[in-house]
Amino acid sequence: MKPKQALRIAGKSAPRLDGLEKVTGKAVYTGDIEFPGMAFAKILRSPVPHARIVSIDVRKAESLPGVVTVLTRDDLKGLNYQYGAIYKDQSIVAVDKVRYAGDPVAAVLAVNEDTAEEALRFIDVEYADLPTVTSIEEAIAPGASLVHEKWSGQAELRGSSYGAPERFKGTNICSVFAYSRGDVEGGFKKSDHVFEDTFRFPKVQHFSMEPHTMVAHFGQDHLTVWSSCQDPFGLRDQLAGIFNLPLSHVRVIVPYVGGGYGGKLYVKAEPIAAALSWKARRPVKLVMGISESFKTVTRHPARVRIKTGLTKDGRIVARECEIYMNTGAYADAGPRVTQKAGYRALGPYRIPNAKVDAHCVYTNTVPAGAFRGFGAVQVAWAYESQMDLLAERLDMDPLDLRLKNLLKKGEPYTPGDTPVDCDLKEGLMKVAKAIDWKAQSKANTGKGLSVCLKDAGGTFKIAGATVKMSSDGSVVLLTGTVEIGQGSRTALSQVVAEELSTDLEQISVAQLDTDVTPYDVSTSASSSMTVMGLAVQRAAKDARRQLLEAAAKVMGCKIGDVKLKDGKVQGKRGHSLLYGKVITDYFGSKAGEIIGKGLYRDIRTKKAALGSTTTFWEVGWGGAEVEVDRDTGEIHLHKYVSVADVGRAINPVQCEGQDEGGVVFGIGHTLFEQMVYEDGQLLNPNLVDYRVPNFRDLPDEFISTLVENENGPGPFGSKGMGEGGLLPVASAIANAISKAVGIRFYDLPITPEKVWRALQAKEK
């Protein structure tokens, strides 16, 4: 490990800048926004999973006292009412038909929420039911009922590089990602063993503490939207498109966001709130309940078939992956998630011959979109479960099998992409050591390992930042990264304080507002520390240069003779000036400021499988020790070890928090979480019937270790993180269960009932 660069502020566990504000209830969230004349919206959602809309009658609802207006398909004329992250397949409200139970059909605007809610019952909608497809199997069956008659896969509907070959026309498959290298069939022939396994991943929800919340105010010819969202600039694009406005006439402001996890990426109900404001010419607030978040976006359920050929001594020769991602009723980010799932399906291993086919499938269920891990979670569950199966079948130690096949640092994942940027073996050995891999487990107890990686930082990233130093030397940072709880405000401020050699207390982060904040693609893909971090660092360096130039002028010396130290510019011979003094002297007034600009622009042009090389590789190593309760089927987590490759932790305690949070998310879908459908109806969209992990579900011993090799492209050698820890959880736990009781699970979640039934079946 190379010696670390000495840092003053970055690299230390500074308390969160937003901490006190949040725990004392002073932090402003979108739900806190109020305006005179504000009206409140509620959404009428389809009770049926798939139907043609015969008629909508809102007269009774509109005549209720306190109802301002009702929005239906009849109001959409003049608007470009279709939108979507990738395909414009979603309407502000349903037009011809509804495609899932929960699909917005109309929205009521009233003087208060209760009246709006009450009025929903007075809207008469006549539906003509259509056959329903809920599962991947139903959706891809020949002759299946089509969720979208107009096939989104075709080029003219795309407006993007996503899509599917013509042969899928007339099916529910709306996009396909295909990748191959070498000769996969030849590889299987050359292999001593070929094994094929199929794994399934359930439909789960992000479960942000704050449900989707938005305020829209359509002024004269300007639309302002406050939204709890992760991509204000993308939202601005879509709203400008819908309302035919220049981007400069649409302003998106993001107050604090109470959790995102990908669920607040891309347009959600903002077009409904905006259209109501446009119709009623009043400020509109739309706050969803948690049940409505369940009916808005989820993770993709998946079916992943992996076929792997190996030599008898355990070298992987070939792998074929067939992936189906259930994107629900609308594509949302599905084609992109599918692409990433496909690309990430090969795992961290050297595989000379490979072939991947990933399909994005419409069904009559809640749309699935971005979710922490973004396609990697589903395939990592599969490939790392299979890895243990392969070891078992070859009678090898799963650790040895992994070590034999892991990519080395500097090896390409796929030709043309950024080579692997860390030592995959190093982290795995840390986990093995921490979990005491070679030691014997007690009865009903077992250990499991997993190592996963994903390309990270996003594709075609563009991020700008501005650093504004006032005449007292204090600084406001303008950044498009949304503080969704991940601690970006603190970490990015640390980068600024470090570069400008000032205290963290001198730094504030400006409200995110597309009118004034420099452009950023989105807060996603673990990109904030690397991509935005670099933009912020560059902006700070730009301000630093200007400050030094001003100081040299004021102090009458060369720029090489001055340097920044602890809020002062130091000249030669011990002479020093406070930053504020430099600025006011330079401007000759009690005034002036220095503005530094920074830009990150993805200009890598190498030909890569996804068209853009990855910014960095995010790696997650996990190890679990579980005990299975044979009487109840309950899985008890004795120990969980997570190792994260962070390059350099800008704020170590925040990194650990992110890593642990990722693991807990993983524990959720591994052991508890699943959205259950019956007859096209979602049965458990609520806090009682949908079970997320609670404190009692934490491992008895929970170790999170950060690997800091300064190998990241971000400031001071940092990498992005926060998704990696999530990836290995399900497979590590499933592998441990297999060791403990000899039962292999192919489907998640591994509930007590499933375990108990499997134990019963095995004992028979």
Added chain:
Amino acid sequence: MKPKQALRIAGKSAPRLDGLEKVTGKAVYTGDIEFPGMAFAKILRSPVPHARIVSIDVRKAESLPGVVTVLTRDDLKGLNYQYGAIYKDQSIVAVDKVRYAGDPVAAVLAVNEDTAEEALRFIDVEYADLPTVTSIEEAIAPGASLVHEKWSGQAELRGSSYGAPERFKGTNICSVFAYSRGDVEGGFKKSDHVFEDTFRFPKVQHFSMEPHTMVAHFGQDHLTVWSSCQDPFGLRDQLAGIFNLPLSHVRVIVPYVGGGYGGKLYVKAEPIAAALSWKARRPVKLVMGISESFKTVTRHPARVRIKTGLTKDGRIVARECEIYMNTGAYADAGPRVTQKAGYRALGPYRIPNAKVDAHCVYTNTVPAGAFRGFGAVQVAWAYESQMDLLAERLDMDPLDLRLKNLLKKGEPYTPGDTPVDCDLKEGLMKVAKAIDWKAQSKANTGKGLSVCLKDAGGTFKIAGATVKMSSDGSVVLLTGTVEIGQGSRTALSQVVAEELSTDLEQISVAQLDTDVTPYDVSTSASSSMTVMGLAVQRAAKDARRQLLEAAAKVMGCKIGDVKLKDGKVQGKRGHSLLYGKVITDYFGSKAGEIIGKGLYRDIRTKKAALGSTTTFWEVGWGGAEVEVDRDTGEIHLHKYVSVADVGRAINPVQCEGQDEGGVVFGIGHTLFEQMVYEDGQLLNPNLVDYRVPNFRDLPDEFISTLVENENGPGPFGSKGMGEGGLLPVASAIANAISKAVGIRFYDLPITPEKVWRALQAKEK
């Protein structure tokens, strides 16, 4: 006149960008800001003009239901509670004594305005009365009661370059401006005639449609203030000082402002709102009534003695001016206004020997501060009235006397300052022609002329601007200029649209927010078009350069081969690309933006009387034809001609509106307006007893002419304007009255009663 540069957008009377929003009631003003948990403040004002505070008992008030808290001097510990534009002589609430009837003594915060208002009556304050000084004469009399025992004139209290010589210690004179050149006594000796006259100017109020309004929210360690103010950055400085916060922890946001005229420059009641929020930890709204605005800030009453020596053929040889400005109970901008009044007292004439002494005097009246014309109004009233008196005494035509003495273009006003930048004779002749100067008037009818100038643009100006072009080519402008009704949004947007060759509809102006908007000193001194205009133009040019560079790269040609035209980049051979296409192709994504920065920095270092040379000269020429009703004393304005030197009108109809508005302001203080004091009590702080001009008071014929010689330093040869039209009004009308009925008025306003009494006296 040189031929005008051809322009597409600038130079045309584009409709106001904020017009529809405002007339439809959609525009957001500070009073429209609401927050959950917001409480409402009312100020307890002193009923007596000058007294020591013996005790304050708030127990009854605090126990009223709905009262959140009461702020008194007992709460100020830990705050730097004194503030002020120039001297820190004002307290958040009164501490030791009250200095005028209306001085804030306490403030109540309650759940609504009515409760807060009601609670004021339950605060018991015991006062020990002190002798009162209301007029300049009382205040400067030997042994006068001192408004401030601790003399502000002394250096250690100043924190600025303002002050008074030591001999004024222990008086009510808090600052002095002295200027002289040549040998004024020698000049008088050499003169054939020496005349001395004294003129008085009344106390008048700005009368903005929107009274002072503010919202303060003290968060964890951040203070956010929404204020109807003209200098958010200055307000930020003062609030940061009061609460010991870095500037980056104080955020000032300025929604639309319903009129400013200088009355919303510098801190007003914002510290009260902020201190209440700091104490109660709730958002606080403080909305003054119009009567409270009267008790907050006014124009300076003045006494101006002018002694002028001339040759018998009318050449001015020497002039001495003695000026007293009544700044009320607190200095506010008084020392600066006094300085400017002194500097501007010589008028637009060639005067070889000159001496000016201007004094700023405390009295027990409402503080006087900045007000459209800023000291020039009072002295212009004097010197242009005297000019007609001089002509009369020399038996010369007032026009001829002026023409003989007017400074020529290029001549210095004072040595070292920017030379006169326009043809003063040209404008005067335009007025004379429009008013048909040589033609005989009917009985009781007369004509008057006036020509006035002021240095403009402000001293030590710093202004930044940012132009943010999004990926569709539309633009958001960040500017610190406050839209106070003067039309700056539209005019500055026209500059951007012109430079970027795009439509005005593509431009929006971002909300003014000190966190993100580049620094600007203030919206004052007719500076927005020149000072901020240049910053905006430079920002647009910077964006333009970047756009051209991106286009050259995208189009594969040299930067010299591309140019901007109507929203497209044109290359060679007719190839052209929309701006949005250039940006997205350049960034290789449906994303990206171009950010241009512009800065205006006053770096002129020539030694000038005020320490900084004037940016430009603002000139106002006026001509009036009046008829005097001998029965009622009413003055009827038959005609008013205003000529303004605007360099180049960026938006002609807005310039005319500004010029006409200035004239109407002038009509107000000339004929109607005066704050009347009796026993230290202001008698008419309301809409009924204080008379402002209404539509019936407009001249029958009202001509506003713009001189456009492209002689300004602003974009496309523009100059600032909007104050010039105000300056000549009083003297032009008084001169016309003198011609009509042979009566000279030395005091304003010239009310029917005064006229009637003077007519009666004359006829006796």
